[in-house]
Amino acid sequence: LDLAGRAGGLAVAARARDELRGLGLRPRRAALEGVDSLTGSERRVAELAAAGSTNREIAQALFVTLRTVEVHLTHAYRKLGIRSRADLAQALTGGPAAQRPDASRSAGSSGRSRSASRSRPVKPPSGRG
Numbered sequence: 001l002d003l004a005g006r007a008g009g010l011a012v013a014a015r016a017r018d019e020l021r022g023l024g025l026r027p028r029r030a031a032l033e034g035v036d037s038l039t040g041s042e043r044r045v046a047e048l049a050a051a052g053s054t055n056r057e058i059a060q061a062l063f064v065t066l067r068t069v070e071v072h073l074t075h076a077y078r079k080l081g082i083r084s085r086a087d088l089a090q091a092l093t094g095g096p097a098a099q100r101p102d103a104s105r106s107a108g109s110s111g112r113s114r115s116a117s118r119s120r121p122v123k124p125p126s127g128r129g
Contacts, residue, residue, distance in 0.1 A: 035092060037079045044091075045072040046080075050089040
């Protein structure tokens with residue numbers, strides 16, 4: 001299928017997909033990377049994350065577990081070729097990354113705790129030896 005699609009053999013690829021479905025099989029997606037490669041669930045989770053929802057908010061909105069949201073985002077990141085939530089909006093739309101309306105929540109989405117993002121004075125090591 002992949003070879004037929006890349007070579008422009010759309011009719012051959014369509015016929016092969018029909019044959020596979022006729023045998024009760026599920027042919028894989030035509031695209032293996034990029035937005036078109038995302039499953040419906042991966043796309044819904046990624047869009048909510050790109051709009052600024054936290055993983056917990058997404059899980060509650062979609063009635064799934066937090067782990068399910070994490071798995072879908074991990075797969076979406078891999079398929080979109082990105083490494084951070086900040087790149088998600090741009091990867092989904094091809095445009096500039098969307099700005100979050102509540103910047104105070106951005107520390108939670110970066111993987112660091114809010115307390116870790118505050119600067120604190122560092123105590124020098126004691127002279128004990």
